[in-house]
Amino acid sequence: MNQSALSAFIWSVADLLRGDFKQSEYGRVILPFTVLRRLDCVLEATKPAVLAELAEREKTGLNPEPFLLRITDRGFYNTSPLDLKKLVGDPDHIRENLFSYVQGFSPAARDIFERFEFHAQVDRLAKAKLLYQVTERFAQIDLHPGVVDNHQMGLVFEELIRRFAEISNETAGEHFTPREVIRLMVNLIFIEDDEVLSKPGVVRTIYDPTAGTGGMLSIAGEYLAEHNPEARLTVFGQELNPESYAICKADMLIKDQDVANIAFGNTLSEDGHPHAKFDYMLSNPPFGVEWKKVEKAVRDEHEKLGYNGRFGPGLPRVSDGSMLFLLHLIAKMRPAADGGSRFGIVLNGSPLFTGGAGSGESEIRRYVLENDLLEAIVGLPTDMFYNTGIATYVWVVSNRKPAHRKGKVQLIDASGMWQKMRKSLGSKRKELADAHIDEITRIFGQFVEAEQDDKPISRIFDNADFGYRTITVERPLRDEAGKIVLGERGKQKGKPQPDTSLRDTENVPLKDDVEAYFRREVLPHAPDAWIDHEKTKVGYEIPFNRHFYVFKPPRPLAEIDAELKQVTDRIVEMIRGLSA
Incomplete structure (x- = not known):
């Protein structure tokens, strides 16, 4: 059964729920039952051996857990003699037996159903006299790993979440990122390390602070398994949404990852891995979402811990917290002396x-660039994400840049690399084909400037090219007679006083000499002006689109006139035809 047919089958359960549940509530039933059936199928082959081992260990009084885990070889087990097919064989006791079955899971797996609030949904289904029908429907579906592999199962979860998010007016993009975008990001963070990652027995860590359903972590694992089956990628993550967390945890459990590494909670206010550093990181934080709920915790950390905490460089405005995740990831980088780190993060244009200059956002950019952490920014096409059509950018950040990248930043404009989807999914109308991912990866890997169809698609800059000084230009205050007003006391005695109504600012590129710029650009227009150096601030911005703008001269006037004449002549002919 292919993924779309599988999703359609599971979605058909919604027909049973219609009337007793609101559309926005379907996911609360279907998602945990899908996870339950998957775990049920995964454990089926080892169930008899687990029950036999359990009975043996109970006789000897030994803790059975390590023995049961060794048998399942999955990181979880279930000690109940029941499974879904046996449950539907006893319709009169379906509720009690279902509770007993779920209670038989090992603690890590049982926590998944607690996050789904599964018991409450079972009670509600029982009261609506739907519990047996729903359980029977799921008992019929074949989710054995030999039929539906882990990758396909991940796609099923994502499809279901997207559908439930759409009908309940939630933002699906908060839960997961398009798979082809993740594949691109994984390529970008791994490509420079292919030689290291291909060594036998290599072990690396990867972390996603906004893990969603675990798609980024899964694809990173698939990439490494393809390139080096002997390599081991240990995954870590944190997720705020209980349902997404539950699915991520289930996915990791099935893939033999340590689910204790997936933390629950708000990453910004409750760091689930407070002392950990990682080799690689990936994140797609929510775009343009305010951080007012966690403002006190974030400000306290910024003010009390400074650079010993995560938010030392500065705080962005409360209306958009995405740059806080950028700082969080930087704080999670392994020190360069210990091998360093590289991460990819998806951000909007803001x-x-x-x-x-001097704002929290500018100070964060300043910290990133002056510490030579930014390797590249890739501009993606619009309409790539499920919940927004805006332009998005992948930042590649590292504290172990190769020698040829030191002091440099590569900008890649991939906004023209896309193909139209056969069917739109929410706001997502475009996708990256494999050829586009390969091309972007090649351009990044080769670290070269490039053009396509006479337009630049890759440019390389010095870090300082994005810096500037904001200077304050003052002009003298004059009295009614036009005479310059001088200060009368202190440091200002005898000096011209500034006229605040004439005060202006100029942004001087960091590479330019301020005095030379002032003489060239200001004094010819205002000979009495001066710079108040005490007010000078250093700022950084990355005007991505400006660096890829190609001027198109307007068409010749004669050509436009000729076209207009053709149109007016046609209108005149039509009017004549009407009046004839």
């Missing part, structure tokens, strides 16, 4: 330029 972090590139929002905020003038």
